[in-house]
Amino acid sequence: MSFSNIMDSNSYSAGSTGAGADEPLIAAREKMLGPAYRLFYERPVHLVRGQGSYLFDAAGERYLDAYNNVASVGHCHPHVVEAVTRQLSTLNTHTRYLHESIVGYSRRLLATLPFEIDQVMYACTGSEVNDLALRVAEMHTGATGVIITTDAYHGNTAAVTAISPSLGGATTLGPHVRAVAPPDSYRIPADQRATRFAADVSAACDDLAEAGYGVSCLIVDTIFSSDGIYTDPSVLKPAVEVVRSRGGVFIADEVQPGFGRTGDAMWGFLRHGVTPDLLTTGKPMGNGMPVAAMAARSDVLKSFAVGVPYFNTFGGNPVSMAAAAAVLDVIENERLMANAADVGAALRRELTEIAQRHPGVGDVRGAGLYIGVEMVTDPATLEPDRAGARWLVNALRERKVLLSVCGHDGNVLKIRPPLVFSMSDVDWFCTEFAAVLGER
Secondary structure, three states, X not given: OOOOHHHHOOEOOOOOOOOHHHHHHHHHHHHHHOOOOOOEOOOOOOEEEEEEOEEEEOOOOEEEEOOOOOOOOOEOOHHXXXXXXXXXXXXXXOOOOOOHHXXXXXXXXXXXXXXXXXXXXXXXXXXXXXXXXXHHHHHHHOOOOEEEEOOOOOOOOHHHHOOOHHHOOOOOOOOOEEEEOOOOOOOOOHHHHHHHHHHHHHHHHHHHHHOOOOOOEEEEEOOOOOOOOOOOOOOHHHHHHHHHHOOOEEEEEOOOOOOOOOOOOOOHHHHHOOOOOEEEEOHHHHOOOOOEEEEEOHHHHHHHHHHOOOOOOOOOOHHHHHHHHHHHHHHHHOOHHHHHHXXXXXXXXXXXXXXXXXXXXXXXXXXXXXXXXXXXXXXXXXXXXXXXXXXXXXXXXXXOEEOEEEOOOOOEEEEOOOOOOOHHHHHHHHHHHHHHHHHO
């Protein structure tokens, strides 16, 4: 079976480790769902309940969730649950009927964005809105060339699989796609990152023009999460200027850094001092409900909007809008952006102190509650330690702490908990992390 970096760096292999009482469930799942699906960890976790930052397995054991940005405001947040339950018991239908909720939510969402971004369209998943954004960019520019980073992940429709090299396996980049190296803040000096990234993007533009595709867009996850989590806010603006000078647009994929996760801004692109032409978001928007959005400058959207009637049966339905509005309520009322900044800073400080005692921890980086810990075999050569990172993830799983990995070499621990993560959760995480490192 072909290897997928994003799917297989921390996945279960049938027969690799005894799963005990869960083996029949695993076997039934594999038989009926087929081999394309993956489970996390060498010993999969059978979850039955969630609350806040915690998950509970079938035996009643509590786990610390340091990975899940789908339940961005915490598992089963009562305000979100109540809003969804109330709306589901009242009405759920599609957007070809009038309903106030989609207008009210759109007004609130657009108010968090720069004034140039003034219209929004809805779907159910991040994959769908990234697919939509590519279509909008193509119709606006008249070009088809797309620039991405080398380990990007933007979803799983045919169009976005073609711009998601981290999926690996039998998938291949489209002939109209060019991949550039991400701005690696661990290996590239700070004063070279922005210029190098912009130069690589410029070379990709040249190549796309020579091949006859032109430049449609640069699309990046503005925290470069699947590439390895690079949070330097100085790197993006020069590259965006290059793309725009060549007639292309900038698409900010905010599925990962959006909705306050970085602690210092509601949206990841704001940290870079640049306004996108198109913005996409999904997973954290509805705290687990299937809702996603593409926000746009109306002048960029116009060619598509007047030329293609758009309809997505459940995109923007009243129940999903109720969930999304409740998420905004919680972020505002519980000051979760400030919590992400404060708790994330404390977590990075603790991890940095631990790293000083363990040379295999090469780098601790991040913004807010999105943190990468890079594992290396040699701190002098910076050689990635894929095996060590995988071992750590599974050792922490046995200690009831859940996280995963990312990056080209699968050696960066990805710490991305719900935004309600607390100082006591930091203590739990760091106590177990230090203990596991001590076992190596």
